[in-house]
Amino acid sequence: QKEVEQDPGPLSVPEGAIVSLNCTYSNSAFQYFMWYRQYSRKGPELLMYTYSSGNKEDGRFTAQVDKSSKYISLFIRDSQPSDSATYLCAMSGANFGNEKLTFGTGTRLTIIP
């Protein structure tokens, strides 16, 4: 079993819809949770990060962490064609300075105009 599981999709939704992307994990030591966005033929770039449990909002994006269920989510409101990309979740332990990240395989998202 992989430490981080993510549905690869692909996921296609109409413009303006709410998108929900999810990851599950098995390592209870994970404390930092991140979402990276990767456009086609580009490197991943950090979209959002959260420490421990709770919600974090940034514009149209909301990240949620439920440590009791080992489940994290990214919500995109009012989705735009420019949101079409692959979204990767990533996680890290609590040891400050431990920079090793464990990534999910990514979910490919297409927003249809």
Add this chain to the structure above:
Amino acid sequence: DAGVIQSPRHEVTEMGQEVTLRCKPISGHDYLFWYRQTMMRGLELLIYFNNNVPIDDSGMPEDRFSAKMPNASFSTLKIQPSEPRDSAVYFCASSLAGGPTYEQYFGPGTRLTVT
């Protein structure tokens, strides 16, 4: 800053040949990571360095893979001999220790095809 720089962007080689991938991290960053990305396995960490010292190379698939970081501004990933199953996109990333976001900055990647 120009960001993380990788070269070459594309590499096509024949099985058995040596391949060298190059990376220049963001100036001032003290962590450097090498990843491999495939459709089947996603983004896999191969090795990472802190202050030019290899910290964890447990992701290096075989002895055919080796990585060096001779100074703070340059790293190489070498595959010798290359095999078709090494075909993938190889990313280099760098980060700053103690940064508030644990953000890793990725380069554009090197797309390797081994025939």
